[in-house]
Amino acid sequence: MKRQRQTKLFEPELVNEALRQSFIKLNPKILFRNPVMFTVEIGAVVILGVCLWILSGEKSQGSFLYNFIIFLILLFTVLFANFAEAIAEARGKAQADSLRKTREETPARKLVNGELITVSSSQLIKGDVFICETGDIVPSDGEIIEGIASIDESAITGESAPVIRESGGDKNSVTGGTKVLSDKIKVLVTTKPGESFLDKMIALVESATRQKTPNEIALIILLAGFTLIFIIVCASLAPFAEYAKTAIPISAYISLFVCLIPTTIGGLLSAIGIAGMDRALRANVIAKSGKAVETAGDLDTILLDKTGTITIGNRKATNFYPAAGIDEKHFVKCVVLSSMADETPEGKSIIELAGINPLSYNIENPCFIKFTAETRSSGINYNGTRIRKGASDSIRRYAEKAGNAYTDEIDERVKIISGNGGTPLVVSENEKIIGVIELQDIIKPGIQERFQRLRKMGVKTVMVTGDNPLTAKFIAEKAGVDDFIAEAKPEDKMIYIRQEQQRGKLVAMMGDGTNDAPALAQADVGVAMNSGTAAAKEAGNMVDLDNDPTKLIEVVEIGKQLLMTRGTLTTFSIANDVAKYFAIVPALFIASIPALQALNIMNLHSPQSAILSAIIFNAIIIPLLIPLALKGVAYKPIGASRLLRRNLFYYGLGGILAPFIGIKLIDLVVALFI
């Protein structure tokens, strides 16, 4: 049951819901939260009053029909803005609902005083313990306190390969809605009903409870400032007109005002914010606040674990180096046999590289020597043959103890491999060194390009690894990260983050373990993996459902897109005003100051058609820009100045020119009816 990710912008059912909502949102109490659109609504009400006034016999305000059309256009301006917000909300909700579906009522077997009672999942509260067996749906988020199980998380992540979750360690958390494929686990409920991360995220895409982010507040102040300027401009126009002995009807004042105030961005602002959260959700990232997403766009430094992020999970054998005088076939045989019982990924990769099934040697009565921390080697004994493989120094000690030499040739080879960022494994047969296996970290394909992209965005990448500095440096250079922390202990991350923050940088890290929690909390953006411990998830401000450590890159882009969309549409909205002035001001004074027709550079048909065209353009630009608001302006890592030039060209210059063309075209149509 893979979660469907919508790609269409306007799903018919969502549109229907949004249309309904657009009318509900006309309620002044709701609209009050959007000051720009609220003033438009007031304008519409005033015009409606003028219409009634005309019906009761007033002659000075123009025809009823003309005023009524203006009323309708203003009403639609508000409706369009409401629709933008509603469709963004509906999309976000649909996204959240599909996640929520996964946690519909499922029976839960709750453990009470050692007995199992079946209850509904919604009755589980924090601190309860329940049991899940093969085939069960996990009823709630929790932490495994006993047992191990393979779990199908495809409902949440869309990834079909099952994952292993077990008690203790960093992979002990289960998510409600996922399915246990095998074994039995005992789970402690860690969240209160209605307070899971998902619930928090759903709240973020519902505008009513959505908290405004600091940048959004600053932008609203800017827009309020513009609105105030135009209130002053329009209010002062009345005495100016009286001085010029011009009668300006109320509808013209209101039309001019509505055209000038930033309705485009005002109408789309909340839709942009909601769509940003929605995009995060689509990337399978649950953000706990809108601020976290915005902060992601400002990141300077990202801490990434080496294993699993930069390199593919584990080291792989890449080369066999038999010592001088040792037959290669014999060496491979020894290597394969020594790894026969080695279940570690490294051991498996050795057999994989050799390409020989160990069973084909038909060894009888093998005795496997397990790896221990003391010997730091493992191997096999059979028929009086003792094969060992292990770290170079431990095998060296082992061989020299038996009186065999650790030759310069072997020493040289070990050094070369270490210098290349690899790990040498030395192999001995009957205490005599017969060669070296090279293990290498495999850097994930495509990771260099991603780091390149981050660098262009101005984000510094830091690799965190337990490797020695030499190996770390090699991998860091190969992968193209900017810095690394070698031989890292958990607290090193914390120290590094603090240092960066003291220099004024914003730092992000990804983590899953409980020992990552302090660093996740310290980081400006802490992304916890969904597979991680509850402590880690609690400490971070985002949870990545896919457990994909490179997700940070996407999160950064989502944050940047969010700000850019606001910035560009603000610019566009303000730039539009230039043309609207040229349309309306000459129209107002056509009778009293005929010379001002020189400003009618669009050569609009008549004062009425000019005013109508301007407010029609003002209204329809909102729905036209909804797709852009929902999808976000594309971010390109081409450097800030070039990006500014580009956006200034498209949205600034474009914003000046577009309405000249648009208003003229609308005027040509309107002129047919007037």
Next chain:
Amino acid sequence: MNTEILGIIVIFFGTLALAYPLGKYIAKVFAGEKTFLDPVFNPMEKFFFRLSGIDAANEMNWKQSMVALLVINAVWFLLGMLVLMCQGWLPLNPDGNPSMTADCAFNTTVSFVSNTNLQHYSGETMMSYMGQLTLQLFQFISAGTGIAACAIVFNALKNRTTDKLGNFYNYFLKSCTRILLPLAIIVAAILIFRGSPQTFNGKDTMISLQGDTMHVSTGPAAGMIAIKQLGTNGGGYFGANSAVPFENPDYLTNAVEDCSIFLIATAMVFALGFYLKRKKLAWMIFGVMTVSSLILLAPTVYYEMKGNPAIEKMGISQPFGNMEGKEMRFGPAASALWEITTTNTSNGSVNSMHDSSMPISGMCAMLGMMINSIYGGVGVGFLNFYIFIIIAVFISGLMVGRTPEFLGKKIEAREMKIAMIIFLIHPFLILTGTAISTYLYAEYPHYLAGWLNNPGYHGFSEMLYEFTSSSANNGSGFEGLGDTPSVFWNVSCGIVMLLSRFLPIIGPVAIAGLLANKKFIPESSGTLKTDTGTFGVMVFAVIVVLVGLSFFTALAMGPLAEHFTLFAH
């Protein structure tokens, strides 16, 4: 090339060239570095500080600085009122001019404390020498106040986190002694050599060509003229300002005075670059200001040299262009340059009557005052420009997908709020003031008939100009407006001058102070650089759009309507 054009090119670019070394010197003064004038000023300043008990090393935060600024201005305001209202019986009154009435003294003192120098009086007949010298003192004080406020902002823009922004008194004193005083002495000396009076001997007498004996007002004028230009004050010694031969004897003094009008304001921009070691940023700001200035200058020169079509229709040839209200010794080009420089900066001294300029010239002059930061008043010009930078940084920061930051400090809601309020004050005061006066005139045309010599579009421009000039702390006027005896104009312009002087100083200093206290963020490749041409275009666009949107209707009803009517076929 036409010598008239060549003349203004030399004046304009010569001043810009002089501003560069001066900026370097000003930066040194603020940074407390050694300068060649140290031997003269060190003991003098030490004496002043000891006398006043001020410890110049005691750094203040932005709020303490602003309190200091307001308190000393308030003290001088009261002192000024006292002198003007008592000048009739105070010493240094050889012409026997009377004491000022309370309302006129109020208007005049506000006008000079606020660096506006709107003069609702005539110097020759209404001022004693004592009064004139007091006003001259204010011309130093108000200019020094602006430069000191600017120095605080410069200090706040450094790459560090602090609330200590230097000592206001120290900046203030040094602005007066080390920047204004030496330059004023040089300019005054040139003026005296070319014929401006500097005397306490009272009226001179001469025999006119008709054989009559004439009494000619003189006085300590040259010194006042020098500081009125250098400190972007603009208040002249004589009623007709720098159009009078005593104030501005010939083309050379005209060049020197015009240069003085925008020399320090331009130098402040370079000083920023030297002080912060961000020369590219200074060049960006300088570039935007210079381009804006040229955009306003070109049409003004064009229309003034072209002449008036209404006169042409009467069959009168205009070989020199539009000469109405202009002096023959300067000609239309130099008058146009002066008109633009004096309005771009908040100077407001005149060498021709702006009321008689062509409508487009009048509009360019008003636009300069509406922007009020094309070089701008000394110190305060940069403060106004800083507001535009903050708004531009905010919008462009969003456009590149990063929380906006300027010189490593994040611009957030609080700074935006202050920036928008400060920006709003200017259009609010101008448009409301004009709206009230147009309303009154339209309601009581007979009672207020004395207000306007030219009702109609030009009358509208006169009222718009008066409020623009007051709000920009400029002080020049469209003299057709009957403002001198009117209580309305005295009171309304007084209020406008006060509000538009101190709030736009406090606002930018507050923003800079708040930002200085924030964490410094080092630059990364994702940071929007503010010292680039691209950002310059952005600031320019913000200025054009903000000012254009605010004043389009007003300009359309005044100068644009007049222009299109005048040039209609």
